Amino acid sequence: MQTIAKRLEDQFRKALEEAFGEELADQKALLLPELTQATQAQFGHYQCNNALKLSKALKKNPRDIAKEIVSRLSSPLIDKMEIAGPGFINITLSNGFLSEEIEQLLQDSHYGVPRLKEKQRVIVEFSSPNIAKELHVGHLRSTIIGDALARLFEFLGYDVLRLNHIGDWGTQFGMLIAYLKNYEPAFFEGKKSAELSQLMHWYRESKKLFDADPDFKKQSQLEVVRLQGGDEASLEAWEMICDISRRAFEEIYGLLDIKIEERGESFYNPFLAEVVDDLDEKGLITLSEGAKCIFLEGFTARDGTSLPMIVQKSDGGYNYDTTDMAAIRHRIEQEGAERIIVVTDAGQSLHFQMLEKAAEKAGYLDPKKVQFDHVPFGVVLGPDGKKFKTRTGETERLIDLIYEAIARATAVFEERLHAANEKEIKQLGTILGVDAIKYADLCSHRLKDYVFSYDRML
16 A cells, blocks of 8 residues: 555646756756655645746746645645745645545555565664663663564564664673672582672672772683683673573563564674684774774774774784674674664764674665664663663662562553452553553653653553
8 A cells, every 4th residue: 555645746746847848857856755744733734846946947936836735736645725925835635535544444454565576684773781781771772762662673573583682791700700600609509699789799899899899800800701712611600690691581582562572692702703803804904002903994993093093902902893793794694684783872872883884895785775773772760861870879770670660550450440459450550550651761851861750651
């Protein structure tokens, strides 16, 4: 089924061609319909703006041009057309036509949306929390926006791979493993269990030691080397740490009805050295103070010097840039992605601009074959207009925010649905609380910060 806009566009294209096709035979671009949705109800449903552009080429009054266009149109879609201002054509659709359209849409499981003629592979990366840290309110937007995009592409018929690029590799794991071996050996022996909050406490303590104690720092670095080298005991310890975080993540994803496949930084670890070697062979690597860097045209610091994209640190270690280069290469060459969408906060925009340009230079990303989109978003603010935090000044845990929304939504039903039983009210409260969170986020301007309010949300 064609959209209403497309059908109107076809009819206006025909009218423009009939009216001015001969006079503008060498300026056909001017005859492409310029239709937009009306911004206010009194202007109808759509507006055609061609008359103003055509007036210069035709050397005629735009209102006269608008009258000529209107005279060429007779359609069951349109109830009336009015010429406003200097030559805008306000279009009001027929109630009968709209009624028939709605009836047809209700009988179509796909709501009149045309299906893809050929499936395309789309990878949507979103949420992406860090192991040993709780999902906080800052992860809310990435999770909800990413899920909405994935659902949309799935509905349209795309082959969608939802990826959770979790932070599950790096120095922090050496710190944690070293700390637990020294101070909490019962955990690795299976004699002591832990929740994510306890794991976060251990992480903070290990970070203090790492910064203050040179011996502990060296021990942590050795643990990282063992982990990256595939040491069996180190990998088992790492997996135990990851499992705690996964359980906490899954509780949140379950409440939000999020389906996502974990593909963390560790997945790309075996490919990092190969990627750096490949970039070096292609002449893209420049040594800068011992680090292997890519310098890209157009990316400069405030002092005018070129910004480096570091793919291997001076100590031989790899970083976020390396992992993302390996990821984009793998997604295109191995996963067969025809479009890659990454949903993160706007603070990472520069990183992804440089990543896209570097991947193009390396030959991993061909813009003619694969579309890369970074989807940035603003932050969630509290009532004070600052980043959303708890009363103690800590970042709000996402799980707490969700359960608070559910509790408030449940209270609404308890007050209004006296005939409903406890199970029904609890179920309705969960649905309303979760859906209200999603709607509050999605109805806000994606690129702007927004103030989170339970009262406005519910």
